[in-house]
Amino acid sequence: MLIIADARMPEPARRRLETLGEVLWMPSQKRVYQSIAAHPDIFFCRIPTGFIVAPNAPAEITERLIQSGATVIIGQKEVGEKHPQTVHYNAVFTEKFFIHNTKLSDETLLQHATDKKIIHTTQGYTRCNLLPLSDTAFLCSDRNIEKNLLRQGVDVLFVSPEEIVLPGVRHGFIGGCCGVFGKTVVIIGSLSKHSQGNEIRTFLEKNSMEIIELYDGLLWDGGGVLFW
Numbered sequence: 001m002l003i004i005a006d007a008r009m010p011e012p013a014r015r016r017l018e019t020l021g022e023v024l025w026m027p028s029q030k031r032v033y034q035s036i037a038a039h040p041d042i043f044f045c046r047i048p049t050g051f052i053v054a055p056n057a058p059a060e061i062t063e064r065l066i067q068s069g070a071t072v073i074i075g076q077k078e079v080g081e082k083h084p085q086t087v088h089y090n091a092v093f094t095e096k097f098f099i100h101n102t103k104l105s106d107e108t109l110l111q112h113a114t115d116k117k118i119i120h121t122t123q124g125y126t127r128c129n130l131l132p133l134s135d136t137a138f139l140c141s142d143r144n145i146e147k148n149l150l151r152q153g154v155d156v157l158f159v160s161p162e163e164i165v166l167p168g169v170r171h172g173f174i175g176g177c178c179g180v181f182g183k184t185v186v187i188i189g190s191l192s193k194h195s196q197g198n199e200i201r202t203f204l205e206k207n208s209m210e211i212i213e214l215y216d217g218l219l220w221d222g223g224g225v226l227f228w
Helices: 011-017 059-068 107-111 143-150 197-206
Strands: 002-006 022-026 044-047 050-053 071-074 097-100 117-120 130-132 137-140 155-158 178-181 184-187 210-213
Touching: 002 011, 002 059, 011 022, 022 059, 050 059, 059 071, 097 107, 097 143, 117 143, 130 178, 137 143, 137 197, 143 155, 155 197, 197 210
Parallel strands: 002 022, 050 071, 097 117, 137 155, 184 210
Antiparallel strands: 044 050, 130 137, 178 184
């Protein structure tokens, strides 16, 4: 299993993550502001068959994904320093849905969403704020995304972002703390450190998800943990 993750992740979490698979540690990219400069979800959009990748994503990670047999599609727009140039690939695909601010999506994402139910949000940082567990269950830190998903009749738990660490800014978001492979949720941090921790745990267990907490610290937004 390949894993793409922020190289700045707290050391205990790094060590635990490395027991799960081959980790492609993402270094900070000079083109993007520091808080998100090593965030996988800024440069890589996970699709069911692989990834849509920004043209200026780290070449060594892109090459390793290609070697692994993943479908790797290079997008049209480069990631830039500030919003909205930072959100072109920060979208969520599930088997059924494509969720993003479609006014800001790279055209390549829209081309691969033609068979999906498209959910437009006002939030460009969609993947940062949203963790899909399945087509029917999501963790979310953005009220507009939550509202649009609830209209689809799916199960959504809103998680306050206020207690999530994102160095350099006021707070992070639940999607950025987590990754999913199969029926397992990997969390950068301990749910016990969040005031909704028991609620989150109950929601995940209700949706038959196994939970791996990477270290005993505050939830830490690393731009998601992407699995292949």
